[in-house]
Amino acid sequence: MDEDIEICKCLGIMKSEIVKTIKDKGLQTLEKVQDETNAGTVCGSCIPDIEDILKEINKKNIMKAIEILVKEHESILKIIEITTTILKKKDKAEINIVHVEMIIDFIKNFADKYHHLKEEDRLFIEMEKHGMSREGGPIAVMLFEHNEGRNYIKQAVEGIEKFKQGDDASFDQIKENLLAYCTLLTNHIAKENNILYPMSERIIPANVLSAMSDDFEKSNAKTPNNEYYDKYLKLVEDFSEIYRN
Ligand code: FES
Ligand SMILES: [Fe+2]
Numbered sequence: 587m588d589e590d591i592e593i594c595k596c597l598g599i600m601k602s603e604i605v606k607t608i609k610d611k612g613l614q615t616l617e618k619v620q621d622e623t624n625a626g627t628v629c630g631s632c633i634p635d636i637e638d639i640l641k642e643i644n645k646k647n648i649m650k651a652i653e654i655l656v657k658e659h660e661s662i663l664k665i666i667e668i669t670t671t672i673l674k675k676k677d678k679a680e681i682n683i684v685h686v687e688m689i690i691d692f693i694k695n696f697a698d699k700y701h702h703l704k705e706e707d708r709l710f711i712e713m714e715k716h717g718m719s720r721e722g723g724p725i726a727v728m729l730f731e732h733n734e735g736r737n738y739i740k741q742a743v744e745g746i747e748k749f750k751q752g753d754d755a756s757f758d759q760i761k762e763n764l765l766a767y768c769t770l771l772t773n774h775i776a777k778e779n780n781i782l783y784p785m786s787e788r789i790i791p792a793n794v795l796s797a798m799s800d801d802f803e804k805s806n807a808k809t810p811n812n813e814y815y816d817k818y819l820k821l822v823e824d825f826s827e828i829y830r831n
C-alpha cells in the first residue's frame with residue numbers, strides 16, 4: 587500500500603482523505619474537491635497535486651464514454667452483417683420477414699435512438715463547444731449521414747407495410763434500402779472509430795468526458811424494461827447464433 591502523504595500543507599490535509607472524498611462522492615473537478623475538502627483553498631500551491639490525483643482516479647472513466655460508443659458500433663456492425671446474410675438469400679421464400687422487422691426495430695431504437703442520440707445530443711455538442719464547427723467538417727458529415735440512414739429506414743418500413751398487404755414487388759424496396767443502409771453505416775462507423783472519436787478525446791476536457799461516461803452508463807441502464815440489454819443486445823446474440831454461416 588502507498589504511504590500516505592500530506593498534500594495540503596496549509597490545512598494539513600492528507601492524500602488518503604482527498605482520494606477517499608473523490609471516490610466516495612464521484613468528484614471530477616478541482617472546484618468540487620476544494621468545496622468538499624477545503625484542500626487547495628489557502629495558498630493554492632497544492633493544486634497541481636490535487637489535479638494529478640483527480641486525473642489518476644478518473645482516468646478509467648474518461649475513456650469509458652468512447653468505449654461505450656465503440657462497443658455499440660460492434661453490435662450495429664453485427665446486425666449489419668446478419669441483415670446482409672438474410673437479404674442476399676437467393677430464394678425469397680426463405681427470408682423471415684418477422685426477423686427483418688426485428689432488425690428494423692433494432693436500427694430504429696438501438697442504433698438510432700440509443701446510439702446516434704448519444705452522439706448528436708452529447709458528443710457532437712461537446713466537440714462543438716470545444717472548437718469544432720457544426721456547419722462544416724466531420725460533424726456536419728456525420729449528421730448528414732444519420733439523416734440519410736433514417737431515410738433509408740423510412741423507405742424500408744414503407745416497403746414492409748406494402749409487402750405485408752400482399753404486394754410482392756415491394757420486397758425490392760425493402761432490400762435496396764436496407765442494403766444501402768448497411769453500406770452507409772459500415773463506412774460511417776469506420777469514420778467515427780478512426781477519425782472522429784480520437785479527435786473528440788483530444789479536444790474534450792477530461793472532466794467532461796468523465797461525466798459523459800457516467801451519463802452514457804446510466805442512460806443505457808435506464809431504458810424501459812432494461813431493453814438496451816435484455817432486448818437489443820440479446821437480439822444481436824440470438825441472431826448471431828441463428829445466422830451463423
Ligand atoms: S498547500 Fe494547500 S492551500 Fe496551501
Ligand atoms: Fe454516428
Ligand SMILES: [Fe+2]
Binds near residue numbers: 775
Ligand atoms: Fe456512431
